[in-house]
Amino acid sequence: MNTRIYNARLMTMEKGCSIQENGEVWIREDTIAYAGPERPTNCMFDREINANGNLVMPGFKNAHTHSAMTFLRSFADDLPLAQWLNQQVFPMEAKLTKEDVYILSKLANLEYLTSGITANYDMYLFPLEAAKASSEMGFRTVLCSGLNNFSFSLEQIEQEYETLNHFHPLISYQIGLHAEYTTSPELLKGLSALAHRLSAPVSTHCSETENEVQDCIKRYGMTPPAYLDSLGMFDYGGTCFHCVHMTKEDLELFARLGVFIVTNPGSNAKLASGIAPLTDMLDCGISVGIGTDGPASNNCLDFFREMFLATALQKLRLKDAAALDAEQVLQMAVTGGAHAMGLSDCDCLAPGKRADLILIDQVQELSGRGVQAKIDGIPVYAGNGKLMDEIGVKWHSCHHTGTIVHVAVGGAYAGHIVISDELKPDAVQAITALKQQGVQKTVMLTGDAKEVGEAVAKQLGIDDFHAELLPGDKVEQVEKLLQKTSGQGKLAFVGDGINDAPVLSRSDLGIAMGALGSDAAIEAADIVLMDDKPSKIALAMEISKKTLRIVHQNIVFALGVKGLVLILGAIGSANMWEAVFADVGVSVIAILNASRALMIKK
Secondary structure (H helix, E strand, O other), X not given: OEEEEEEEEEXXXXXXXXXXXXXXXXXXXXXXXXXXXXXXOOOOOOEEEEOXXXXXXXXXXXXXXOHHHHHHOOOOOOOOHHHHHHHHHHHHHOOOOHHHHHHHHHHHHHHHHHOOEEEEEEEOOOHHHHHHHHHHHOOEEEEEOOEOOOXXXXXXXXXXXXXXXXXXXXXXXXXXXXXXXXXXXXXXXXXXXXXXXXXXXXEEEEOOOHHHHHHXXXXXXXXXXXXXXXXXXXXXXXXXXXXXXXXXXXXXXXXXXXOEEEEOHHXXXXXXXXXXXXHHHHHOOOOEEEOOOOHHHHOXXXXXXXXXXXXXXXXXXXXXXXXXXXXXXXXXXXXXXXXXXOOHHHOOOOOOOEOOEEXXXXXXXXXXXXXXXXXXXXXXXXXXXXXXXXXXXXXXXXXXXXXXXXXXXXXXXXXXXXXOOOOOOOHHHHHHHHHHOOOOOOEEEOOOOHHHHHHHHHHHOOOEEEOOOOHHHHHHHHHHHHHHHOOOOXXXXXXXXXXXXXXXXXXXXXXXXXXXXXHHHHHHOOEEEOOOOOHHHHHHHHHHHHHHHHHHHHHHHHHHHHHHHHHHHHOOOOOHHHHHHHHHHHXXXXXXXXXXXXXXXX
């Protein structure tokens, strides 16, 4: 199949991070045939994709993951690495089945895709199940063994190496160990021998914490990198994850051996392991990639967040706002990660490389103002008057009532769109009925423009309104209303949007619409109107009031009759029949009286 992507802003990353305007990419099956400026061709394409001026670039490579740990997200927070592993993670992982890993890996893959990750380097249990999950989803995964004293064996690793490297075009396999501190010297020597026999690189966690480094020095008189090198572990190269606590000699050793490093800033921050010296690594000529680590030690698999942490923490470490600039981080996220994973054919967009690419739209939400986008390279803004003022575009108001969305294209005012909500057919009836039921004040909270809110409030007969509110403003208004009603009544809030959920839960009584309401609003509400008719609120009040009156009547009647019979019995004036009436008769009368609750006009 031949595919053409055109009308793109193209970042090939073949030589730096420059952007080619009006670029295009030609793809034959899964291989790039051309990537560069638009040019005429006689080629016939089965599929043509208009990028609409958006950015096409190589996909991000998540170069260190434990995908199936999605079930442990936020499970073991606020613990240092040793306690986190031994007390929380290892005991839970012992319960995992092959089916669990298969399903949980798919869940992680879905999350990877949301932030432009097109390949991951996964070290976890049951790698065959992870391979099945990724291949079924069309997701590129490099698997890595995690040899340690508790799981995997050298025989198993060698078998998986042969099997999974021929399993599927999107799947490959590298040999590795969990860490020096979880693997005996005998197993380490055996893995080194296997690496030599296969002429294969080795991957491992390395120098993640200060304690790990100090304990290794106590055991062997060397740091983890030096000790592993003494075993010939990296004679054919390798990739080391974390590398937070590296000496100058460690870095020089890795540079000489050609060992790749993958940094995991989010995980290292959560576990307080430290900040890896990324700038020192790059200065030594070491190729560095970025990984999220597992969701248990990160709580998030967002690669944009990980890239931000990589650069921000270096600036903090060095007290230098210019440290590790955006271009360096982007190179790490794509090229460095690809090389660390053994995916040299996925490190840029060039002829002969795999079509491992992403398209990033340039639409950005501007909170409280609108959105901005680039379409065919032309900036387009859509939003309120504040946004137009912000970008210096003259606009004019509209005489129609509704939410006005102004549009500017290429710096010039293009016009506006009027959006008006329709009132529910029974909305006026609902407000009238509520006031008849004794509701003292009705207030409308809306994000619409003031003119719209005023018109709707007047049409419905609402006492007061507050317009142009963001979700946080609604909560603030409700807090003020709760203060006013404190000790004098109750506050009920009716809403159906996801932004109404905090207010629904904060009110004394939250009422949501069940048919069109968001799941968040329904979960937060105390009452749900399944037919979305606000007039049912007054009906519910009438039913509750009548039910409460009947309950009071039955209580007074039952206690009164029983009390009277007890008094009469005490003075010898009541016989068995009066006692039967006080018991059975009162129950029958109370039930008949309670049945009046069913007689409500709807």
